[in-house]
Amino acid sequence: MIDVVIAGIGQTKVGELWDIGLRDLAFDAIQDAVKDSGGLKPQALFVGNMLAPNLSNQAHLGALIADCAGLAGIEAMTLEAAGASGGAALRQGYLAVASGMVDVALVIGVEKFTDKVGPDVDAALATTSDSDFEAVQGMTPTSQAALLMRRYMHEYQVPADGFAGFALTAHANGANNPCAMFQKAIKLETYMKAEMVSEPLNIFDIAPNADGAAAVVLTRRELLLTSFAHPHVKISGSASISDTLALHDRKDMLYFDTAQLSAGKAMKQVGITLDQINFFEYHDMFSIYAALQLEAIGFAIKGKGWKLAADGAIGLKGKIPCATMGGLKARGFPGGASGVYQAVEAVTQLRGQAGTNQIAGAKYGLIQSLGGPASTAISHVLERL
Amino acid sequence: MIDVVIAGIGQTKVGELWDIGLRDLAFDAIQDAVKDSGGLKPQALFVGNMLAPNLSNQAHLGALIADCAGLAGIEAMTLEAAGASGGAALRQGYLAVASGMVDVALVIGVEKFTDKVGPDVDAALATTSDSDFEAVQGMTPTSQAALLMRRYMHEYQVPADGFAGFALTAHANGANNPCAMFQKAIKLETYMKAEMVSEPLNIFDIAPNADGAAAVVLTRRELLLTSFAHPHVKISGSASISDTLALHDRKDMLYFDTAQLSAGKAMKQVGITLDQINFFEYHDMFSIYAALQLEAIGFAIKGKGWKLAADGAIGLKGKIPCATMGGLKARGFPGGASGVYQAVEAVTQLRGQAGTNQIAGAKYGLIQSLGGPASTAISHVLERL
Numbered sequence: 001m002i003d004v005v006i007a008g009i010g011q012t013k014v015g016e017l018w019d020i021g022l023r024d025l026a027f028d029a030i031q032d033a034v035k036d037s038g039g040l041k042p043q044a045l046f047v048g049n050m051l052a053p054n055l056s057n058q059a060h061l062g063a064l065i066a067d068c069a070g071l072a073g074i075e076a077m078t079l080e081a082a083g084a085s086g087g088a089a090l091r092q093g094y095l096a097v098a099s100g101m102v103d104v105a106l107v108i109g110v111e112k113f114t115d116k117v118g119p120d121v122d123a124a125l126a127t128t129s130d131s132d133f134e135a136v137q138g139m140t141p142t143s144q145a146a147l148l149m150r151r152y153m154h155e156y157q158v159p160a161d162g163f164a165g166f167a168l169t170a171h172a173n174g175a176n177n178p179c180a181m182f183q184k185a186i187k188l189e190t191y192m193k194a195e196m197v198s199e200p201l202n203i204f205d206i207a208p209n210a211d212g213a214a215a216v217v218l219t220r221r222e223l224l225l226t227s228f229a230h231p232h233v234k235i236s237g238s239a240s241i242s243d244t245l246a247l248h249d250r251k252d253m254l255y256f257d258t259a260q261l262s263a264g265k266a267m268k269q270v271g272i273t274l275d276q277i278n279f280f281e282y283h284d285m286f287s288i289y290a291a292l293q294l295e296a297i298g299f300a301i302k303g304k305g306w307k308l309a310a311d312g313a314i315g316l317k318g319k320i321p322c323a324t325m326g327g328l329k330a331r332g333f334p335g336g337a338s339g340v341y342q343a344v345e346a347v348t349q350l351r352g353q354a355g356t357n358q359i360a361g362a363k364y365g366l367i368q369s370l371g372g373p374a375s376t377a378i379s380h381v382l383e384r385l
Numbered sequence: 386m387i388d389v390v391i392a393g394i395g396q397t398k399v400g401e402l403w404d405i406g407l408r409d410l411a412f413d414a415i416q417d418a419v420k421d422s423g424g425l426k427p428q429a430l431f432v433g434n435m436l437a438p439n440l441s442n443q444a445h446l447g448a449l450i451a452d453c454a455g456l457a458g459i460e461a462m463t464l465e466a467a468g469a470s471g472g473a474a475l476r477q478g479y480l481a482v483a484s485g486m487v488d489v490a491l492v493i494g495v496e497k498f499t500d501k502v503g504p505d506v507d508a509a510l511a512t513t514s515d516s517d518f519e520a521v522q523g524m525t526p527t528s529q530a531a532l533l534m535r536r537y538m539h540e541y542q543v544p545a546d547g548f549a550g551f552a553l554t555a556h557a558n559g560a561n562n563p564c565a566m567f568q569k570a571i572k573l574e575t576y577m578k579a580e581m582v583s584e585p586l587n588i589f590d591i592a593p594n595a596d597g598a599a600a601v602v603l604t605r606r607e608l609l610l611t612s613f614a615h616p617h618v619k620i621s622g623s624a625s626i627s628d629t630l631a632l633h634d635r636k637d638m639l640y641f642d643t644a645q646l647s648a649g650k651a652m653k654q655v656g657i658t659l660d661q662i663n664f665f666e667y668h669d670m671f672s673i674y675a676a677l678q679l680e681a682i683g684f685a686i687k688g689k690g691w692k693l694a695a696d697g698a699i700g701l702k703g704k705i706p707c708a709t710m711g712g713l714k715a716r717g718f719p720g721g722a723s724g725v726y727q728a729v730e731a732v733t734q735l736r737g738q739a740g741t742n743q744i745a746g747a748k749y750g751l752i753q754s755l756g757g758p759a760s761t762a763i764s765h766v767l768e769r770l
Contacts, residue, residue: 045627059512060465077761079464099483101484132406375449
């Protein structure tokens with residue numbers, strides 16, 4: 001059995017980065033990740049990207065970024081699975097090393113939202129939902145999440161401030177992440193007074209679209225350079241599951257099957273149970289997604305996921321710390337880079353480099369990248385060896 | 386060593402299919418491929434698609450098509466590498482089985498060009514070239530190919546009818562392929578009188594954008610059902626190589642390095658030499674691409690690739706039969722499906738089911754899928770066992 005380890009991590013600051021383009025963002029993250037690995041030489045590149053063909057008028061990112069990073073000649077391709085594109089690239093990179101196909105794989109997630117503005121961004125995002133049955137009705141991922149949240153609140157009698165804990169936790173943690181888009185804690189009253197985007201979803205229930213790039217270098221453990229000084233972090237579990245794009249095709253809209261199945265499969269590969277997971281990086285594109293992931297995976301029973309946020313259980317010192325570096329909400333949502341940011345942040349925790357936000361003694365981190373309302377869910381368990 | 390075989394093939398007719406949408410095209414090809422395999426159950430789906438986020442306003446095809454094919458719940462993601470997207474999906478499907486990750490993988494290539502028309506299609510295609518340095522200047526893949534062809538003709542003193550053989554061969558072969566977009570042979574005078582698109586490139590030097598879907602079911606040889614009655618076809622070699630997107634960054638624009646390297650690597654895996662290849666499915670998006678692939682791979686010396694077409698060496702009874710079912714030129718260019726069509730057609734030859742176009746005793750077929758002017762080249766050697 002091959003031990004696939006994350007030998008290098010790199011990330012750019014997340015935000016509205018008007019001064020830097022897609023390829024240069026990718027280059028910066030790659031350079032940092034390769035340097036962090038001690039200078040390993042990647043033989044294959046897997047790019048996680050969600051919307052560049054629409055937002056940046058640029059497809060064919062595999063060859064483009066390989067060349068830009070000085071790696072022209074290696075194998076390179078783009079993975080797309082909507083918001084889970086970063087998770088998909090991570091998974092293919094993992095499989096490339098695990099299968100023995102390559103010794104060193106490079107995974108880069110990159111997105112440049114600010115290449116377009118306003119309705120063009122909405123139109124691009126709408127391509128990730130079912131165009132024939134959802135987008136054509138004018139439904140955007142945000143309005144869909146609002147419907148989901150309203151149904152949830154109705155079904156489980158959730159009060160108006162029920163979801164506030166997700167935003168409060170994310171922003172408190174983002175305050176200590178120098179790469180986060182928002183580095184400022186917020187108060188409950190800020191959440192309560194926030195502008196409604198699509199009732200009952202307010203602006204703090206939504207992760208901000210942002211620019212950013214994150215990269216990881218993967219290799220077999222025995223190929224780590226002798227100069228490599230970090231604790232070793234292994235990808236111990238990896239799984240990807242799909243579901244319908246259209247919500248109306250689900251048996252139960254308020255249960256994210258794929259979140260359960262992919263996390264369960266990944267944990268089974270490691271041979272651990274839920275109580276051994278030290279922290280969880282969920283895909284909090286919308287606060288309702290976070291609640292539903294917590295329930296599907298089993299951290300809370302159905303209808304009680306929001307309580308983990310309200311009770312502080314997802315805080316850094318809580319039962320199951322989540323969004324430890326700010327999550328999508330405060331670190332920002334750089335589309336197809338998000339799943340790779342999760343990996344970078346989890347490695348930071350497992351190496352003990354998370355500073356103020358460090359989860360003491362963290363050994364297992366679960367990260368989960370979603371495409372749409374868990375139409376795709378890709379889960380990885382990262383382990384400090 | 387695991388023997389990965391192509392257990393099932395399926396394809397739709399290629400053309401302007403105004404009456405059928407993207408997901409239904411995919412469904413038709415998948416249904417045929419699964420049926421042809423005797424009913425194997427895929428555990429992972431790899432979608433090759435080039436432009437659906439632009440042309441069809443639909444991303445996230447993995448989950449969408451898995452659901453549409455009755456496979457919701459399996460792993461599913463999209464591979465993109467411009468025109469080589471189909472080859473990329475085939476390669477990931479191959480690796481999924483070769484690595485033991487899954488027993489059965491499904492690869493589908495699908496594209497729906499007619500969801501958009503005119504300038505919208507040109508804009509979508511331009512995303513596959515370097516947007517910052519090529520597309521922004523107004524360069525399209527077609528105008529770029531014209532420049533490449535003009536340089537080639539100048540450099541090697543090629544006469545005006547020098548490339549005619551590529552179109553004549555493709556259309557002669559397409560005439561016997563019931564799935565081809567154009568099923569009619571053409572004459573030299575038709576080529577010579579053809580409308581110029583971008584001098585010296587006339588309309589017969591360009592493969593037509595088209596709708597279509599092709600699928601293959603991959604499995605380990607020992608998992609073939611006992612009822613499986615076809616000759617066994619194995620994927621014996623697989624390789625993918627990248628190069629710069631922008632042509633001006635190449636040392637020699639008239640040499641497709643990636644075509645050479647990926648084909649060479651794939652053949653080395655099989656342990657065969659060029660003279661053992663019985664037919665070659667090139668990526669004749671433009672006739673100049675076909676000439677440059679023949680030279681890079683070594684079927685002709687530099688500057689003489691066009692002569693293989695002029696002399697009939699690429700014909701069904703020639704030294705190296707190419708585009709045996711019509712190629713991109715006559716079968717049509719359904720974007721990210723093209724690489725999968727190549728696989729389906731090669732299996733048809735290797736099984737001995739190619740009818741009038743059968744290459745007698747074919748044992749090894751080389752297929753090569755290109756993204757842009759060989760910015761990505763993905764090669765597979767298929768072998769009849």
